[in-house]
Amino acid sequence: MANLATNFIGIKSPNPFWLASAPPTDKEVNVRRAYEAGWGGVVWKTLGSEGPPVVNVSGPRYGAIWGADRRLLGLNNIELITDRPLEVNLREIKQVKRDWPDRALIISLMVPCDEESWCDILSRIEDTGADGVELNFGCPHGMAERGMGSAVGQVPEYIEMVTRWVKKHSRMPCIVKLTPNITDVRKPAEAARRGGADAVSLINTINSITGVDLDDFAPQPTIDGKGTHGGYCGPAVKPIALNMVAEIARHPETQGLPISGIGGVTTWRDAAEFMALGAGNVQVCTAAMTYGFRVVQEMISGLSDYMDRKGFTSTTDLVGRAVPNVTDWQYLNLNYVTKAQISEADCIKCGRCYIACEDTSHQAIEMLPDRSFKVKDEECVACNLCVNVCPVENCITMVRMPKGQVDPRTGRPVGDYANWVMHPNNPMARAAE
Amino acid sequence: MSNSQLTPGIVPARLPARLYAENFSDHQPPLGPHEARVAADRCYFCFDAPCMTACPTSIDIPLFIRQIATGTPDAAARTILSQNILGGMCARVCPTETLCEEVCVRETAEGKPVEIGRLQRFAADGLMAQGIHPFTRAASTGKRVAVVGAGPAGLACAHRLAMKGHEVMVFERRPKSGGLNEYGIAAYKATNGFAQREVEWLLKIGGITVKNGVMLGRDVALGDLMTDYDAVFLGIGLAGVNALRVEGEDLPGVRDAIDFISDLRQATDLSTVPVGREVVVIGGGMTAVDAAVQSKLLGAEVVSIVYRRGREKMSASGYEQEHATRNGVCIIHGAAPVRVIGEGRTEAVEFAYTEEGPQGLTLSVERFTLKADQVFKAIGQTLAGAPQAIAVEAGKLPRHPMPKLWCGGDCALGGEDLTVTAVAEGRDAAEEIHAALSAAL
Numbered sequence: 001m002a003n004l005a006t007n008f009i010g011i012k013s014p015n016p017f018w019l020a021s022a023p024p025t026d027k028e029v030n031v032r033r034a035y036e037a038g039w040g041g042v043v044w045k046t047l048g049s050e051g052p053p054v055v056n057v058s059g060p061r062y063g064a065i066w067g068a069d070r071r072l073l074g075l076n077n078i079e080l081i082t083d084r085p086l087e088v089n090l091r092e093i094k095q096v097k098r099d100w101p102d103r104a105l106i107i108s109l110m111v112p113c114d115e116e117s118w119c120d121i122l123s124r125i126e127d128t129g130a131d132g133v134e135l136n137f138g139c140p141h142g143m144a145e146r147g148m149g150s151a152v153g154q155v156p157e158y159i160e161m162v163t164r165w166v167k168k169h170s171r172m173p174c175i176v177k178l179t180p181n182i183t184d185v186r187k188p189a190e191a192a193r194r195g196g197a198d199a200v201s202l203i204n205t206i207n208s209i210t211g212v213d214l215d216d217f218a219p220q221p222t223i224d225g226k227g228t229h230g231g232y233c234g235p236a237v238k239p240i241a242l243n244m245v246a247e248i249a250r251h252p253e254t255q256g257l258p259i260s261g262i263g264g265v266t267t268w269r270d271a272a273e274f275m276a277l278g279a280g281n282v283q284v285c286t287a288a289m290t291y292g293f294r295v296v297q298e299m300i301s302g303l304s305d306y307m308d309r310k311g312f313t314s315t316t317d318l319v320g321r322a323v324p325n326v327t328d329w330q331y332l333n334l335n336y337v338t339k340a341q342i343s344e345a346d347c348i349k350c351g352r353c354y355i356a357c358e359d360t361s362h363q364a365i366e367m368l369p370d371r372s373f374k375v376k377d378e379e380c381v382a383c384n385l386c387v388n389v390c391p392v393e394n395c396i397t398m399v400r401m402p403k404g405q406v407d408p409r410t411g412r413p414v415g416d417y418a419n420w421v422m423h424p425n426n427p428m429a430r431a432a433e
Numbered sequence: 434m435s436n437s438q439l440t441p442g443i444v445p446a447r448l449p450a451r452l453y454a455e456n457f458s459d460h461q462p463p464l465g466p467h468e469a470r471v472a473a474d475r476c477y478f479c480f481d482a483p484c485m486t487a488c489p490t491s492i493d494i495p496l497f498i499r500q501i502a503t504g505t506p507d508a509a510a511r512t513i514l515s516q517n518i519l520g521g522m523c524a525r526v527c528p529t530e531t532l533c534e535e536v537c538v539r540e541t542a543e544g545k546p547v548e549i550g551r552l553q554r555f556a557a558d559g560l561m562a563q564g565i566h567p568f569t570r571a572a573s574t575g576k577r578v579a580v581v582g583a584g585p586a587g588l589a590c591a592h593r594l595a596m597k598g599h600e601v602m603v604f605e606r607r608p609k610s611g612g613l614n615e616y617g618i619a620a621y622k623a624t625n626g627f628a629q630r631e632v633e634w635l636l637k638i639g640g641i642t643v644k645n646g647v648m649l650g651r652d653v654a655l656g657d658l659m660t661d662y663d664a665v666f667l668g669i670g671l672a673g674v675n676a677l678r679v680e681g682e683d684l685p686g687v688r689d690a691i692d693f694i695s696d697l698r699q700a701t702d703l704s705t706v707p708v709g710r711e712v713v714v715i716g717g718g719m720t721a722v723d724a725a726v727q728s729k730l731l732g733a734e735v736v737s738i739v740y741r742r743g744r745e746k747m748s749a750s751g752y753e754q755e756h757a758t759r760n761g762v763c764i765i766h767g768a769a770p771v772r773v774i775g776e777g778r779t780e781a782v783e784f785a786y787t788e789e790g791p792q793g794l795t796l797s798v799e800r801f802t803l804k805a806d807q808v809f810k811a812i813g814q815t816l817a818g819a820p821q822a823i824a825v826e827a828g829k830l831p832r833h834p835m836p837k838l839w840c841g842g843d844c845a846l847g848g849e850d851l852t853v854t855a856v857a858e859g860r861d862a863a864e865e866i867h868a869a870l871s872a873a874l
Contacts, residue, residue: 068474348538351480371483391477392542 002307021108041104063210074236138204156191163195205231238264249278268302447732524554584612586668586842589859673817686779709807716811
């Protein structure tokens with residue numbers, strides 16, 4: 001069994017699976033249960049300044065969207081940072097960390113945007129024994145309106161400034177949590193790095209309305225007839241998160257900055273994908289909130305088996321392995337030609353590939369009288385839509401045409417690597433020297 | 434009464450009273466809303482869906498299931514009923530395992546089709562339970578059409594004609610409408626008087642008058658109908674029953690399975706329906722299964738179905754056969770009766786094993802005898818009481834034998850003898866009649 005132990009910016013944990021700062025990590029009882037279930041680390045739910053705690057709504061905090069069989073695909077929340085007294089949280093953190101010294105325990109923080117507030121909170125958490133801090137610059141609701149959370153995260157200068165304060169007043173490793181509610185995620189990551197952050201974590205939740213009550217005409221979740229945007233997470237956000245992680249991982253200004261990957265991690269495979277794109281570990285919330293803490297066991301066994309299959313002895317063998325293959329569109333090989341191929345043995349004859357292609361794509365699939373389906377190579381642009389809509393995995397595959405073979409669609413032989421930069425149709429084309 | 438399963442002869446009340454309700458309850462309970470959503474989620478919304486092609490009434494199955502999945506079961510019901518006005522009954526009695534569900538791509542993929550029949554029932558029942566009749570009549574055409582037979586074909590025809598604005602007069606020989614839905618299928622397939630409720634609901638369209646107790650050829654003549662009405666539809670079913678043509682067939686205790694089923698269906702108290710201790714059902718179709726299973730459920734000790742050919746030739750589907758065996762019915766294949774044995778009453782049936790050869794089915798010398806108090810004949814129904822004026826082809830009536838006259842359902846050529854086929858034929862005849870009457874306008 002592969003060794004899953006990780007060392008993330010000096011914070012050791014037996015596996016790369018951390019629970020993200022969120023409702024599951026708000027209390028000692030939850031965190032203890034999480035550690036018992038096998039989670040490698042926990043980012044304690046965001047603490048605020050000393051004083052009267054924040055107040056949450058007493059109506060629904062969550063909204064959701066579902067797939068077939070009501071499988072939860074996306075979850076939205078309008079919960080705020082911890083609404084329990086600071087002292088209680090600090091006492092519990094200290095106790096839990098003492099009892100579980102081999103697990104990572106990070107404290108998420110969100111206080112007003114002035115140096116004094118940050119200095120104060122940092123001094124208060126100093127002796128909890130926690131392994132590090134995560135700066136919550138991400139929450140898109142409730143706190144942002146008070147000048148915290150994503151209100152900070154959307155202004156790179158503020159990120160840099162606050163990060164600098166934190167590094168100045170604390171020796172703890174510092175992770176800056178980034179909001180995706182921004183145009184270019186590289187800018188806040190650069191700012192975090194400039195401010196001295198040890199790592200970034202992303203993504204925080206995405207501004208969202210999960211639905212509209214069509215009788216009350218109110219956004220969901222609905223509180224007394226009104227609704228507000230909440231933070232969206234869960235499997236649905238994974239592709240957005242993966243891209244943002246990859247952007248930071250490959251951006252020259254942020255390359256090498258450790259990343260804790262967050263966003264819809266539900267299975268070992270999701271985790272491995274984040275790690276391949278540069279995340280040193282992952283943080284999970286929605287999967288645990290959907291299925292309970294026990295899901296980590298599948299993540300552990302799955303990642304371990306995968307690493308064994310690949311001959312990886314450490315997670316560092318995996319981390320960042322896919323980053324060199326993330327590129328810009330203009331560098332994609334335009335002479336890479338594939339054609340869809342339908343396995344008749346696997347086909348269940350639902351006809352979805354046919355109708356998708358016929359109605360919405362390139363009319364490249366033929367439906368034969370015996371209800372079998374055949375790809376017309378002369379029409380197929382290899383768009384992959386048929387693969388995506390086919391209910392049977394691997395029934396339709398994209399098969400690469402070898403170099404030199406004539407593509408029946410274009411009538412031209414498949415050539416060597418050539419991209420848009422070199423393409424004659426590109427007005428800006430340079431010769432490929 | 435103190436009868437038991439072991440009481441010899443053909444007697445009622447073999448079971449404790451409470452067991453009747455249990456035995457004859459809905460054999461496939463309706464889906465609840467949650468179950469329906471889960472079941473509907475499995476549909477792939479196939480293009481040119483095989484299920485739809487397999488449905489004799491061509492219900493847009495992917496659409497109605499999607500409507501259920503999206504929380505609009507009433508819209509689903511309208512999708513179903515617009516093609517098949519008896520969609521509620523068909524959802525209960527259709528051999529879906531040989532129609533829509535057999536060709537479901539998830540049957541191909543996982544050996545477990547989308548539960549189309551049960552989903553159809555969910556949608557149709559939901560709408561009917563609200564008392565909603567989703568169709569309205571077109572403006573009156575002033576045309577009058579006679580429909581003979583208030584079975585599935587006649588009712589479907591009448592409804593479609595009424596919807597088109599024609600005035601419809603239905604003549605039905607039996608006291609109740611519904612045809613085999615009311616008289617010919619197992620009680621546990623259409624519980625709580627569903628057949629009658631469905632007829633009443635169907636008639637809400639208006640413009641349809643039903644006269645029960647009127648028999649073609651006895652009380653009303655085809656010639657008069659042809660004169661009095663602008664068009665005539667015959668959906669008279671198959672009123673005759675094939676005979677065994679063996680010694681002892683006339684002994685007390687031997688009867689037509691269809692009559693037994695009819696008596697059972699009309700009984701208000703099932704404990705009053707007599708049944709043998711040892712019952713033999715001869716035949717291989719749905720009627721044989723319905724008679725055999727219901728005999729068992731009435732408390733017969735031993736029930737056997739004996740079919741002259743092999744298992745694969747049985748017209749009862751594999752599902753129906755399993756249903757029979759699960760209920761304790763023994764199915765014997767490849768044997769034909771040679772005589773019914775008994776002194777003054779049925780005591781046993783002697784069978785010969787059969788052999789399939791180039792000359793067809795022949796009896797072997799191997800014989801066996803089954804004890805039997807009661808023998809049900811379920812070896813097929815035949816056309817009876819058809820008007821002389823119509824030339825019968827292959828034992829059936831042509832679909833459109835002469836101007837102004839259409840035929841459909843079991844009595845007519847084409848398709849299998851199924852409720853759903855009858856509905857399709859009745860509906861299609863109505864469309865043809867409407868086209869003809871419109872052209873004449």
